[in-house]
Amino acid sequence: MSGSRVRFLKGHGTGNDFVVLPDHELELTAELARALCDRRTGLGADGVLRVAPSADGDGWYMDHRNADGSTAEMCGNGLRLFARYLVDSGRASAGSEQRIGTRSGLRRAVVGSDGSVRVEMGPARLGPASVAVVGDDSFTGTAVSMGNPHLVCLIEVPVASLDLHRPPVVDAASFPEGVNVEFGNVGVLDGADRQVTMRVHERGVGETQACGTGACALAATVLGGAHGIVAVDQPGGRVLVDVADDGCWLTGPAVVVATGELDPAWLSAALS
Amino acid sequence: MSGSRVRFLKGHGTGNDFVVLPDHELELTAELARALCDRRTGLGADGVLRVAPSADGDGWYMDHRNADGSTAEMCGNGLRLFARYLVDSGRASAGSEQRIGTRSGLRRAVVGSDGSVRVEMGPARLGPASVAVVGDDSFTGTAVSMGNPHLVCLIEVPVASLDLHRPPVVDAASFPEGVNVEFGNVGVLDGADRQVTMRVHERGVGETQACGTGACALAATVLGGAHGIVAVDQPGGRVLVDVADDGCWLTGPAVVVATGELDPAWLSAALS
Numbered sequence: 001m002s003g004s005r006v007r008f009l010k011g012h013g014t015g016n017d018f019v020v021l022p023d024h025e026l027e028l029t030a031e032l033a034r035a036l037c038d039r040r041t042g043l044g045a046d047g048v049l050r051v052a053p054s055a056d057g058d059g060w061y062m063d064h065r066n067a068d069g070s071t072a073e074m075c076g077n078g079l080r081l082f083a084r085y086l087v088d089s090g091r092a093s094a095g096s097e098q099r100i101g102t103r104s105g106l107r108r109a110v111v112g113s114d115g116s117v118r119v120e121m122g123p124a125r126l127g128p129a130s131v132a133v134v135g136d137d138s139f140t141g142t143a144v145s146m147g148n149p150h151l152v153c154l155i156e157v158p159v160a161s162l163d164l165h166r167p168p169v170v171d172a173a174s175f176p177e178g179v180n181v182e183f184g185n186v187g188v189l190d191g192a193d194r195q196v197t198m199r200v201h202e203r204g205v206g207e208t209q210a211c212g213t214g215a216c217a218l219a220a221t222v223l224g225g226a227h228g229i230v231a232v233d234q235p236g237g238r239v240l241v242d243v244a245d246d247g248c249w250l251t252g253p254a255v256v257v258a259t260g261e262l263d264p265a266w267l268s269a270a271l272s
Numbered sequence: 273m274s275g276s277r278v279r280f281l282k283g284h285g286t287g288n289d290f291v292v293l294p295d296h297e298l299e300l301t302a303e304l305a306r307a308l309c310d311r312r313t314g315l316g317a318d319g320v321l322r323v324a325p326s327a328d329g330d331g332w333y334m335d336h337r338n339a340d341g342s343t344a345e346m347c348g349n350g351l352r353l354f355a356r357y358l359v360d361s362g363r364a365s366a367g368s369e370q371r372i373g374t375r376s377g378l379r380r381a382v383v384g385s386d387g388s389v390r391v392e393m394g395p396a397r398l399g400p401a402s403v404a405v406v407g408d409d410s411f412t413g414t415a416v417s418m419g420n421p422h423l424v425c426l427i428e429v430p431v432a433s434l435d436l437h438r439p440p441v442v443d444a445a446s447f448p449e450g451v452n453v454e455f456g457n458v459g460v461l462d463g464a465d466r467q468v469t470m471r472v473h474e475r476g477v478g479e480t481q482a483c484g485t486g487a488c489a490l491a492a493t494v495l496g497g498a499h500g501i502v503a504v505d506q507p508g509g510r511v512l513v514d515v516a517d518d519g520c521w522l523t524g525p526a527v528v529v530a531t532g533e534l535d536p537a538w539l540s541a542a543l544s
Contacts, residue, residue, distance in 0.1 A: 008530065015312040040287040040481060040508070043530055044316040209312055236312070258280065258315055260532015 006267055008036075009085055010043060011256040013077035013117075015209030015236025019045045020085050024052045030069030035270035037067035042270075046208075047072055049082050051091075054101045060086055061101035073148050074104040076212020076239075076250045080117035083109035084254040104147050117254045121213060122147055123247040124220030132168040132181050139183070142221045146248070149179045149203075150217035159183045159199045164207040178203035182214045184232075186222060194230045196222055209236030216241050216248035278539055280308075281357055282315060283528040285349035285389075287481030287508025291317045292357050296324045302341030307542035309339035314542075318480075319344055321354050323363075326373045332358055333373035345420050346376040348484020348511075348522040352389035355381035356526040376419050389526045393484060394419055395519040396492030404440040404453050411455070414493045418520070421451045421475075422489035431455045431471045436479040450475035454486045456504075458494060467503045468494055481508030488513050488520035 009020040019036050021028065028050040037045045050063035062082045064072040072078075083100060086092040098109045108120040127143035132153050141153030151170060168181045180202045187195040198218055200211040211234070219230035219241035229242045239252035281292040291308050293300065300322040309317045322335035334354045336344040344350075355372060358364040370381045380392040399415035404425050413425030423442060440453045452474045459467040470490055472483040483506070491502035491513035501514045511524035 008532075010315060011535075012313055017312050017316075039311055039316055040289050041284055041527070041529070043282060044289075044311055255313070255538060256535040257313070257538050258532050258534050260280075260530050262530050263283075263528040266527060266529050 005264070006262045007259070008043065008262060009256060009259045010045065011081045011084075011254065012236075013080045013210070013212075013254050014234060014239060014252055016075070016077035016211075017045045018078050018081055019043050019048045020081065021048060021050045022085070022089060024050060026050070028063050028065055029271075030065065032270055033065035034067065034069045047075070047078060049078050049085075051082070051085065059099055059101065060091060064103065071103065074102050074107065074121070074213065076119055076121050076216070077210055077252070079107060079109060079119045079212075080250075080252060080254040081256075083111050083117050083119060084115075084256070087111045088256065111254075112251075115253060116251055118242075118249055118251040119212075120246075121216045121248040121250050124216055124243065126220060126225060128174075130171055130174050132170050132183075134162050134164070134168050134183075141181075143174060143179075144217035144221060146213040146217050148213055149175055149177060150182060150214055151175070151179045152182045152184065152214075152218050152221040154184045154186055154196075154218075154221065156185075159185050159197055162199060164199060164201045167203075167206075168201055180211060180214050180217075182211070182218045184218050184222070187233075189222065192229065194222065194228065195233065196230060197233045199235065210234040210239070212239070212250050212252075215239050216243075216250060219243055220248065277536070278534045279531070280315065280534060281528060281531045282317065283353045283356075283526065284508075285352045285482070285484075285526050286506060286511060286524055288347070288349035288483075289317045290350050290353055291315050291320045292353065293320060293322045294357070294361065296322060296335075298322070300335050300337055301543075302337065304542055305337035306339065306341045319347070319350060321350050321357075323354070323357065324373075331371055331373065332363060336375065343375065346374050346379065346393070346485065348391055348393050348488070349482055349524070351379060351381060351391045351484075352522075352524060352526040353528075355383050355389050355391060356387075356528070359383045360528065383526075384523075387525065388523055390514075390521055390523040391484075392518070393488045393520040393522050396489055396515065398492060398497060400446075402443055402446050404442050404455075406434050406436070406440050406455075413453075415446065415451075416489035416493060418485040418489050420485055421447055421449060422454060422486055423447070423451045424454045424456065424486075424490050424493040426456045426458055426468075426490075426493065428457075431457050431469055434471060436471060436473045439475075439478075440473055452483060452486050452489075454483070454490045456490050456494070459505075461494065464501065466494065466500065467505065469505045471507065482506040482511070484511070484522050484524075487511050488515075488522060491515055492520065 052061040125145040139153040144150040215232040242249040324333040397417040411425040416422040487504040514521040
């Protein structure tokens with residue numbers, strides 16, 4: 001592959017940014033993901049999404065690696081950009097339900113005519129109470145599983161005042177594989193009109209601009225097991241979470257910044 | 273311009289990365305530079321280099337803004353990438369001396385057949401001794417002007433051990449406009465064979481992977497006013513500094529990562 005032209009797309013969903021590789025014959029190795037995601041010597045991104053044919057040949061699979069080269073779990077922000085790319089490139093139609101393969105199984109997605117994308121995030125499973133300590137403050141929250149582990153703390157202290165440069169301290173026995181910790185200030189919780197301001201610390205990453213599974217975990221906690229729609233305002237922007245019979249759905253923007261081609265010599269060096 | 277296609281190139285010199293805009297009719301505003309350089313919602317870079325015709329119409333001018341939107345002084349790493357772009361795009365020839373306009377005046381550049389680029393950095397003017405304090409350690413160095421201010425400290429403590437998360441404390445009266453502070457460990461200083469390992473803290477930025485004017489200031493200090501060539505190893509890679517009759521010359525790599533087009537809707541939003 002090193003001599004041929006490899007196209008890419010750079011984009012983001014609520015500030016969570018990705019390089020999309022449509023040339024699905026290219027193998028997405030850990031080395032290539034690290035080289036592409038390097039923010040100085042590569043294109044720079046949180047992860048790479050390779051467009052691969054699904055195993056049954058009847059759709060598309062999101063092959064996804066993180067910036068550190070590891071294979072990635074489901075990511076709502078990445079899935080929105082991926083679904084938009086499939087529409088922009090003529091592989092799928094706006095307004096129609098797509099079924100996209102991910103490492104967490106098939107997920108449905110609908111690209112709206114306004115550019116927002118609605119994606120299926122799976123069910124939120126509420127667990128027991130647990131505690132997160134930030135500096136001198138201790139906050140009681142709710143453990144939530146979205147497939148990956150979360151601890152949602154709805155707090156009175158303004159989330160903007162928290163120092164999240166260091167990971168919140170949690171009960172290691174409750175979260176043996178680590179945990180994403182969400183802090184939320186409930187703004188409005190009145191009938192159908194619900195809004196929460198959120199910040200998130202992602203395990204192994206640090207504070208991020210937005211976390212799709214985190215927004216779903218937070219919405220499910222706010223609703224306490226009931227169905228409904230919650231607007232979640234994160235540093236990277238607003239998403240809407242719909243907690244429904246068939247699990248959580250996340251609606252938010254998917255922004256294309258640029259498209260282009262990797263330099264062949266750069267790619268050759270990255271693959272060697 | 274917002275409706276038309278705008279091409280770009282992304283590349284770096286020793287880890288100092290830039291977006292190059294060849295469409296010189298596009299005005300490089302502070303807002304556009306900030307949007308392009310945003311590492312989450314843009315392409316991400318330390319700065320933007322716009323290819324503009326020179327005032328006399330007989331060459332090219334490097335219109336340069338930093339990631340914060342400010343207009344930039346001379347930058348050896350950026351100038352190397354800019355000179356390489358002029359050759360790659362057929363505007364100049366490899367091996368020939370180019371004269372490129374910058375905010376610091378005309379600078380000469382030669383793109384080598386091996387991909388390295390040699391650029392004129394102007395004279396280094398050695399000044400008085402001064403002190404930089406890092407943590408509990410105080411280091412005596414030499415003030416050097418490359419047009420912009422430097423303080424070069426040749427030290428015994430391994431530069432890798434320094435904590436440069438915070439700016440070194442310097443004598444504010446000596447550096448009223450701030451100062452870039454270079455720390456160097458002299459490896460070899462034997463006849464024509466000279467090597468220094470360097471780290472740099474740039475004013476208003478923090479530690480960077482490489483600083484072209486800093487490498488020149490360091491080489492001139494090592495040579496104590498004499499002429500010669502010094503290999504300077506920075507975190508972003510090696511450059512060679514030639515201190516000669518006609519000032520300092522910097523030779524180092526210029527790497528093209530990718531080329532492409534900005535998304536028209538993204539550009540329109542960035543310019544609005």
